[in-house]
Amino acid sequence: xxxxxxARVDLHVHSHHSNRPxxxxxxxxxxxxxxxxxxxxxxxxxxRSMTFVTVTDHNVIDGGLEIAHHxxxxxxxxxxxxxxxxxxxxxxxxxxxxxTQHAEIQRLRRxxxxxxxxxxxxxxxxxxxxxxxxxxxxxxxxxxxKMLVLFPAFEVRNGARNRLLNDLTxxxxxxxxxxxxxxxxxxxxxxxxxxxxxxxxxxxxxDDHGQIHVATAYTWTLGARTIxxxxxxxxxxxxxxxxxSGSAVVLAHSIYxxxxxxxxxxxxxxxxxxxxPLIASLPRLLYNDTEARLNPWAKISHLARRLKPRKKLKPDxxxxxxxxxxxxxxxxxxxxxxKDWLANGSxxxxxxxxxxxxxxxxxxxxxxxxxxxxxxKSFSSENPLKGIQAASGIAGIYGLLSPYFFSFSHxxxxxxxxxxxxxxxxxxxxxxxxxxxxxxxxxxDSSGLTPARLLKAREEGVPISIFTxxxxxxxxxxxxxxxxxxxxxxxxxxxxxxxxxxxxLAELETRNPDRLAAWTAGPMGLAALLAAxxxxxxxxxxxxxxxxxxxxxxxxDADIEELVWKYVAWFHGxxxxxxxxxxxxxxxxxxxxxxxxxxxxxxxxxxxxxxxTLFERGEDEPLRLVCVGPIDRDRxxxxxxxxxxxxxxxxxxxxxxxxxxxxxxxEAQGLPGVEVVPPRSSAGLAALLARADxxxxxxxxxxxxxxxxxxxxxxxxALVPHGSAAAEHVQPVRTGLLHDGTAPSIAAALQALxxxxxxxxxxxxxxxxxxxxxxxxxxxxxxxxxxxxPA
Numbered sequence: 001x002x003x004x005x006x007a008r009v010d011l012h013v014h015s016h017h018s019n020r021p022x023x024x025x026x027x028x029x030x031x032x033x034x035x036x037x038x039x040x041x042x043x044x045x046x047x048r049s050m051t052f053v054t055v056t057d058h059n060v061i062d063g064g065l066e067i068a069h070h071x072x073x074x075x076x077x078x079x080x081x082x083x084x085x086x087x088x089x090x091x092x093x094x095x096x097x098x099x100t101q102h103a104e105i106q107r108l109r110r111x112x113x114x115x116x117x118x119x120x121x122x123x124x125x126x127x128x129x130x131x132x133x134x135x136x137x138x139x140x141x142x143x144x145x146k147m148l149v150l151f152p153a154f155e156v157r158n159g160a161r162n163r164l165l166n167d168l169t170x171x172x173x174x175x176x177x178x179x180x181x182x183x184x185x186x187x188x189x190x191x192x193x194x195x196x197x198x199x200x201x202x203x204x205x206x207d208d209h210g211q212i213h214v215a216t217a218y219t220w221t222l223g224a225r226t227i228x229x230x231x232x233x234x235x236x237x238x239x240x241x242x243x244x245s246g247s248a249v250v251l252a253h254s255i256y257x258x259x260x261x262x263x264x265x266x267x268x269x270x271x272x273x274x275x276x277p278l279i280a281s282l283p284r285l286l287y288n289d290t291e292a293r294l295n296p297w298a299k300i301s302h303l304a305r306r307l308k309p310r311k312k313l314k315p316d317x318x319x320x321x322x323x324x325x326x327x328x329x330x331x332x333x334x335x336x337x338x339k340d341w342l343a344n345g346s347x348x349x350x351x352x353x354x355x356x357x358x359x360x361x362x363x364x365x366x367x368x369x370x371x372x373x374x375x376x377k378s379f380s381s382e383n384p385l386k387g388i389q390a391a392s393g394i395a396g397i398y399g400l401l402s403p404y405f406f407s408f409s410h411x412x413x414x415x416x417x418x419x420x421x422x423x424x425x426x427x428x429x430x431x432x433x434x435x436x437x438x439x440x441x442x443x444x445d446s447s448g449l450t451p452a453r454l455l456k457a458r459e460e461g462v463p464i465s466i467f468t469x470x471x472x473x474x475x476x477x478x479x480x481x482x483x484x485x486x487x488x489x490x491x492x493x494x495x496x497x498x499x500x501x502x503x504x505l506a507e508l509e510t511r512n513p514d515r516l517a518a519w520t521a522g523p524m525g526l527a528a529l530l531a532a533x534x535x536x537x538x539x540x541x542x543x544x545x546x547x548x549x550x551x552x553x554x555x556x557d558a559d560i561e562e563l564v565w566k567y568v569a570w571f572h573g574x575x576x577x578x579x580x581x582x583x584x585x586x587x588x589x590x591x592x593x594x595x596x597x598x599x600x601x602x603x604x605x606x607x608x609x610x611x612x613t614l615f616e617r618g619e620d621e622p623l624r625l626v627c628v629g630p631i632d633r634d635r636x637x638x639x640x641x642x643x644x645x646x647x648x649x650x651x652x653x654x655x656x657x658x659x660x661x662x663x664x665x666x667e668a669q670g671l672p673g674v675e676v677v678p679p680r681s682s683a684g685l686a687a688l689l690a691r692a693d694x695x696x697x698x699x700x701x702x703x704x705x706x707x708x709x710x711x712x713x714x715x716x717x718a719l720v721p722h723g724s725a726a727a728e729h730v731q732p733v734r735t736g737l738l739h740d741g742t743a744p745s746i747a748a749a750l751q752a753l754x755x756x757x758x759x760x761x762x763x764x765x766x767x768x769x770x771x772x773x774x775x776x777x778x779x780x781x782x783x784x785x786x787x788x789x790p791a
Contacts, residue, residue, distance in 0.1 A: 004223035007051040007230050008242075010215040011079065012093055012129055012155060012205025015041055015055050015063035033058070035261035038066040044071070048215035053229055054203070056093050059109070061102050074227045078129060079105055081112050083146070088138040090147065091129040093155070093205075094119065096231045098221035101221050114415040116150050123195075125234040127153035127203050128510045132159050132169050132421060134414045141417075141424050142188070148176060149185045152194030153234060157204030157241030159217030160254070162411045164512060166245045168418055170429040173200050179296040182400050195235060203234065203581075204241030216349050217243035244350070247509055249357050252407040341586040362486075364401055369498050401502070408505050408534040411518035414463070433463040434540075437778070439522035440470045440497065447544040447706055448607030448682045453775060454519070455479055460776025465511070469499040469524050499594070508535060517779075521547060521571045529574055541575040543568075543585055544604070546703045553630050553662065569593060584725035585703040598633030603773040604706065606713035607682055622653030623754075626692040626716070628685065628707040629699050631662035631676065636698025636721070636741055641668060643746035648673045649715065651754075656696070659688060689714035694753065698741055700724045713770035715763040735766035 018193035019032040038055055045053045054076040055063035064075040074096045081092045092115070094105055101122060108115040119126050128151045131144065147154075147530045156170040178198030183191050192198060203219040221239045222239060224230040233239050238684070266268070276790050398405075409709060422428050438451045451466045458479050469483045476482075483504060485497035504527050508516075516532045517540040518525035525541065532539035547568055569592035572578045578594065580586050581604040590596045625644070631637050637658070657675045658668055668677040680688055689695075695711030695718040705725035718736035720726035730736040737753050739745040753759060 005051075005225060006220050007222045007224035007233075008049060008215075008218050009052045009054060009230060010045055010050055010206050010208075010218045011054065011095065011127075011203050011234075012056050012158065012207045013041060013045070013054075013055055013214055014207070015066075017057040017060050017063040018078075018209065020058065021427075032262065033258065034209040035258055035265070036208070036214070038063045040211060041214055042067045042070060044211070044214040050215050050218065051224075052230060054095065059106060061097070063097065065099075072227070074231070075099075075102070077102060077105070079109050079115070081109050081115055083143060084111050084113075086138055086140075086143070086333055087136070088140070088143045089136040090131065090139075091135065092151070093127055093129050095125040095127075095234060096227065097124055106546055112150065113190075116356070120193050120195075123235070125153075125231045127151065127155055128166070129155045129205070129236070130158045130169075130207070131155065132165050132418060133158075133161060134417055139414075139417065141420050144421060145184045145424075146188050146190060147188045148172075148200070149181060149188060150193050152196065152199075152237075153201035153203055153237065155205060155241075156202045157217050157243060158246060159204075159206035159208065159213050159244060160246040160251055161207070162247055162509070163245040164415075165418065165489050166413070167424055167429070168427060169245070170202065170400070171204055171429075172243075172421070172425050175425075175427065184471070194530060196237060197758075199237050200688065201234065201237030201239055202241055203239050204243060206243070207246070208254070210257030210350070212253055212257055213246075213250060213349055215243075217241070217245070223402055232673075246411075247506075248404065248407040248411045249353055249506060249509075251411060252403040253353055253356055255403040255407065256654075289524075289783040297427075297526060300505065357502070357506065360401070360404070361500050361506075364502065365486035365498075368398075368570040372498065373487065373489060404502060404505075405534060408509070411509075412534070412536040432512060434515045434517055435508065435528075436464055436466045436514045436517045436519055437528035438466055438468050439520045439524045440468050447604075447704075448710060449519075449544075449605065449775065450607070450682065451480060453607055454779065456537040456774070457776040457779045460774060460780075462776045462780050464779060465513075467495045467504065467507075467524065467527075469527075471495065471497060483507075496523060498523050501527055501530065505531055505534065513537065518542065518575070519543070521568060525571065529571065531576075538576045539574070540577045540579060541572050542582045543572060543589065544704055544706060546585075546701075548705070549701050553632065581704050581706060581709070582728045584728065585706075588703050602778060604709055605773050605778040606770050607710060607776045621691065622655065623651050623694075624655050624657055624692045625694045625696050625750075626657045626659060626689060626711065627696045627698075628659045628711070629697060629702065631658050631660050631665045631668055633664060635662070636703060637662075637664050638669065639741060639743045639746060640696060640698045641671060641674065642743035643750065644673065645671075646743070646747045647750055657688065657692070659685070685710065685715070689716060692716055694719065694750075695736075696746075696750070697721070697724075697726050698739075698746065700741065702726070705729050709770055712766040715767035717753060717759055717762040717766060719746065719753060729770075731765075731769070735762055735769065 014034045014036065015038045016032065017038075018034045041055060044051050049199060052072045052074065053067070053070065054074050055067070056076045056078040057063045058078050059080055061075050061077050064073065064077075067073050068075065076093060076095045076097065079092045079094060081090050082088065085091075088110070094101075097105065101124065104118060105115065108118055128147055131154050132139070154169060154173045155174055156168055159601060181198050181200075204217045205219065206213045206217045207214055208214045208216070217238045218241075219234070220242055221230060221233040224233050423610040436454060438454070440451070451468050455464075455466055455478070465479045466480065467481050468482065469485050471485055471488055472482055474482060474484050478655055483499050486500055488495045488497040491498075508531055515538045516528050518528040518544050521541070524770050528539060531537070548565040550559045551564040552558065555561075569589065572589060573594050576598065578589065578599045579602045580589065580599060581602065582603055586596065586599045586601055589599055627640060633784065641656070648654055648656070653700055655673060655675050658665070659677050660679055665676050668674050677688065689711055692711075692714075693716070697708060697718070697720050698725070700721055703725050705720075705728055706721055708726035709729045711718055712735060718726070718730050719739060720730055720736060721741045722738040727738055730738070732738055737749045739749040756762070
């Protein structure tokens with residue numbers, strides 16, 4: 001026996017008769033909401049296997065009337081409806097209506113209760129479109145509850161709204177029971193509506209405005225051979241949604257498509273007849289119009305040649321055009337997906353969106369980096385005019401990319417409301433992961449905790465992934481994803497890599513994490529900050545590297561130090577939570593204006609594994625003291641060396657090892673009993689500490705004390721100045737001793753520690769305590785403070 005036929009309809013789609021945009025970016029340029037002609041809509045819907053076709057323009061039926069001569073078309077409209085008690089606006093799609101019914105619907109639409117009574121009395125199939133989309137900023141959980149009582153069906157698959165909104169709506173509507181509806185009806189004093197008042201149907205529609213995504217989301221039912229049978233299935237809740245949810249990329253491409261048609265319309269240009277190769281190519285590029293007739297490679301080559309300016313340009317403008325020509329040739333000039341795409345179009349809407357987005361991300365990232373590089377070079381060459389010119393180029397690129405940034409922000413602006421609805425209806429999904437953004441260069445991170453080490457938190461059950469950016473190829477393995485940098489700059493023997501921001505945003509939207517974290521204040525930290533703001537996610541930042549002190553040490557310039565402090569305070573001030581390893585760091589950030597309630601002093605993890613075997617030392621080796629950090633008068637180096645000189649005579653063969661760099665490094669190298677070694681990698685430092693007996697520091701400037709923590713985790717008792725950040729990691733007498741920073745005090749503490757028979761036990765306790773905090777406990781949401789660690 002043959003199975004009944006499947007009838008498909010895109011129940012939410014627009015034509016150019018929807019001419020009042022809701023997105024501010026289209027309002028700003030004065031563009032209509034849509035430019036799709038009803039006949040094109042019909043052609044595309046049928047080509048994408050829709051059984052019947054309808055047009056749901058806002059408050060008009062003109063689009064449907066234009067194609068009503070087709071026997072498989074029925075009239076519909078998307079109605080702006082208001083709740084009279086609070087002015088909340090929602091959208092209700094009415095299906096299979098007549099012109100007379102349309103007029104009455106328009107008369108009643110300002111009162112949702114009057115309208116629903118009329119629709120039910122007339123037997124008109126209808127549903128709430130994108131019910132959790134906060135149309136005019138007045139939607140509340142209570143209003144949504146009223147909708148559940150008033151309406152028989154809901155759109156749970158909207159092709160323009162993100163998966164977060166669609167999935168939550170689906171979980172609620174498919175999970176609601178007759179008892180739930182009865183309870184809500186009693187709560188709000190509203191009688192349940194519809195032919196089946198305690199059953200709720202589900203539908204889907206593309207909500208397309210740009211001609212790209214027609215019928216990519218739709219509604220289907222079995223056995224409906226005629227339009228009345230299909231509408232009857234909607235009324236009786238026998239329909240199902242299908243197709244893809246929307247995304248920020250989908251919305252952005254719709255905006256680009258509408259804006260392009262708007263400007264072509266204003267200029268009186270018909271792209272398919274244009275002699276300009278770029279304009280002639282745009283219909284295919286923007287909305288995958290495969291009917292556009294092109295000679296693609298000839299035209300793109302012509303475009304590249306014509307990018308040569310007709311008038312003499314400034315050097316920066318010429319460089320930008322050269323770069324644009326090179327990028328166009330790199331993308332379209334060699335055989336591969338982009339050249340084939342220009343010639344033949346995309347096989348699917350998903351492929352089309354991916355290619356458009358990839359092209360936009362690649363070219364914009366490269367041009368932005370080159371402009372940023374010019375700004376940096378302008379400072380070094382003391383030519384600020386070039387920097388200003390390059391900055392204007394960046395502003396222009398971001399202007400062109402504004403539909404993407406707007407779309408990411410717009411899609412996730414109601415995250416807080418969705419969280420309230422999710423809680424009210426107990427419709428939560430499983431807890432999602434957090435994404436930690438890391439820079440790979442040591443300039444931003446001296447903690448010793450590499451991305452690979454931080455990723456060990458996953459082994460402890462912490463749902464976390466790590467994003468990095470480097471000059472390496474892209475990879476995504478075991479929770480670590482690398483974004484290839486479009487460019488990098490050399491700073492202080494490090495390579496600063498700049499991430500492709502659009503790619504990062506798109507990846508986050510796909511993963512849908514619960515929260516973001518920035519391990520550094522470098523470029524990836526800024527990417528995390530931007531993403532958190534656009535996607536409405538909470539952001540945690542980690543302060544573990546004293547960048548202002550580092551800037552002062554590298555430049556010997558107090559003004560530069562102050563400038564870096566302003567940046568650091570601004571960066572961490574944008575976070576919801578700031579994690580610091582010491583009270584000293586919290587005090588410094590608070591003094592810079594941060595709210596102390598958002599700063600948390602958290603126990604810090606060792607950069608080395610708790611069961612590692614790095615720290616082994618022969619018993620007969622001469623005594624070695626290690627100090628790690630800047631070798632500088634400001635860091636107390638003179639007092640340390642003086643103290644060492646006063647005690648080393650009684651310690652044959654003993655050595656003070658200064659690991660670092662600084663103004664006093666050369667001078668210290670020549671002193672008896674002192675060895676200066678350059679800064680080490682994490683593994684190199686581990687080997688250095690493995691051969692040491694004690695750790696010594698006199699640094700009162702450092703705000704983190706993490707070098708001391710590393711030494712403690714290596715099993716070295718520590719001598720540190722009291723009142724310093726380093727002292728916060730030491731238990732006096734148990735894991736080390738304190739001194740007051742003067743040479744006599746340092747010498748006395750050193751002699752006392754060397755004479756203490758408990759020194760081996762002190763080292764063992766230091767190691768155990770330092771390693772009780774794992775990367776999992778440090779990064780987990782159930783925050784572990786240093787004070788909570790057992791003594």
